Every structure is written in C-alpha cells, then in structure tokens.
Amino acid sequence: CVNLNVYVYFDQKKLDDAADKFVLDVRKEVLKEGESAPEAPPKSSWLRLPDAGTVLAHLDPVRGAWADSDDKYINVDTPAIRKIKDRMAERVRKLVRFFDGGNIGESNVASLDIRSEDGVSVKDKGELRTLVRDENKDRDELFREVAAANNAAASEMEKIRQAWAKAFRKRTNKGWWIQKDNGDWVRKGDEDE
Numbered sequence: 001c002v003n004l005n006v007y008v009y010f011d012q013k014k015l016d017d018a019a020d021k022f023v024l025d026v027r028k029e030v031l032k033e034g035e036s037a038p039e040a041p042p043k044s045s046w047l048r049l050p051d052a053g054t055v056l057a058h059l060d061p062v063r064g065a066w067a068d069s070d071d072k073y074i075n076v077d078t079p080a081i082r083k084i085k086d087r088m089a090e091r092v093r094k095l096v097r098f099f100d101g102g103n104i105g106e107s108n109v110a111s112l113d114i115r116s117e118d119g120v121s122v123k124d125k126g127e128l129r130t131l132v133r134d135e136n137k138d139r140d141e142l143f144r145e146v147a148a149a150n151n152a153a154a155s156e157m158e159k160i161r162q163a164w165a166k167a168f169r170k171r172t173n174k175g176w177w178i179q180k181d182n183g184d185w186v187r188k189g190d191e192d193e
Contacts, residue, residue: 010074010156012163018074018146019160019167026089030096032173075149084142091135098128105177105185110143110165111136115177115185139164 024031095112098104103120107113112135117125143160146152152160169178174189 009153010150010159012159014074015159015163016166018076019163020170022076022085023164023167023171026085027092027171029089030092030173031171074146076146078145078149080145081142081149084138084145087138088135088142091131091138094127095131095135098131099173099176102177102187103128104132105179106165106168106172108165108169108179108181108183110139110161110168112139112168113179 095104098120101119103114103116103118105113105115112132114128114132117128120128143157143164146160147154147157169188172178172188174187176188177185178188179185
C-alpha cells in the first residue's frame with residue numbers, strides 16, 4: 001500500500017483572477033460606478049477543479065502538482081466558501097459608512113484595519129470593532145478553505161493571502177484607504193497603486 005499526497009502549487013495569475021472575481025462578487029453592490037466594471041473575463045474565470053487524471057499527469061513526486069496549465073482552475077466554490085462569501089457580502093454593506101468615513105482601510109496583508117475612530121460615536125465604535133473583527137476572522141477562514149479546497153501545499157498560504165490583499169485593494173471605491181505594498185497608506189485615487 002502506497003500513500004501518495006498530491007499538493008497543488010498555484011499559478012499566480014490564476015490565483016489573482018480567482019481572488020479578484022471573488023472580491024468583485026462580494027462587493028458588487030457597494031462599488032461605485034466605474035469601480036465595479038471588470039475587465040474582459042480571463043479564460044480561467046470559470047472556476048472548477050481538475051479531474052484526478054489531470055492532476056496525476058502533472059505530478060512531480062518531489063514538489064507535487066502545479067496548478068498552471070490551461071485546464072486547471074482555482075476552486076473557490078465549495079459550500080464552506082459560499083457561506084463565508086455570503087457573510088462577507090452582507091457585512092460589506094454595513095462597512096461602507098466606515099470606509100467612506102475613513103475609519104477603516106484595506107491592508108497590504110489582506111486584513112481590514114481600523115485607521116481611526118475619530119467621528120465615530122461610542123455606540124458605533126463597538127459596532128465598528130465587531131465588524132472588523134468578524135471580517136478578519138472570515139478572511140482567515142476563507143484563506144484556509146481555499147487552500148483546503150485546492151489541496152494546496154502549506155507554503156502556498158502566503159500566496160493566497162497576497163492574491164486576496166491585491167483584490168481587496170483593487171475592488172475599493174475611490175477615496176477609501178488602502179495600504180500600498182511598501183506600507184504607506186493612501187486614499188485610492190490620490191496616488192498610483
């Protein structure tokens with residue numbers, strides 16, 4: 001009896017496309033005109049898992065299977081991921097006023113950060129903190145679920161997180177705070193990302 005573990009190593013472009021589509025689906029109701037218009041859909045916009053034969057055909061016994069051929073897609077459509085997506089879509093409608101008020105921003109590590117509580121009432125501070133905590137908890141769970149759904153190697157977690165960080169920053173409205181890769185905070189539209 002031979003036990004063979006197959007781990008996937010993501011193609012960055014396909015992972016970025018999957019993250020962007022996911023975040024666009026979550027935020028489509030709150031994005032302003034011009035912010036939500038997606039580019040032409042990439043070939044990999046239909047998300048599905050490769051069949052076992054395809055994975056085995058690309059197996060490298062040392063490093064595993066690479067998810068980089070044209071017939072492989074990143075799976076972000078499992079029951080667990082759909083539940084997270086639904087919670088995030090519901091929550092973003094409540095977060096809009098805090099984004100618009102400059103209280104929160106998208107970090108360069110895929111977390112939602114409280115930037116300032118200025119102008120937020122005592123009652124609303126509790127709501128703000130709870131919303132941010134719950135959002136970050138769901139994001140962490142999402143990254144674990146994406147890795148599990150695609151049988152990703154443990155080393156791919158940082159790549160998953162970075163793909164979503166890029167997508168969250170991309171799919172923000174003009175004027176919302178984003179953290180650039182170098183750590184600087186800017187309002188979207190004020191400087192080149």
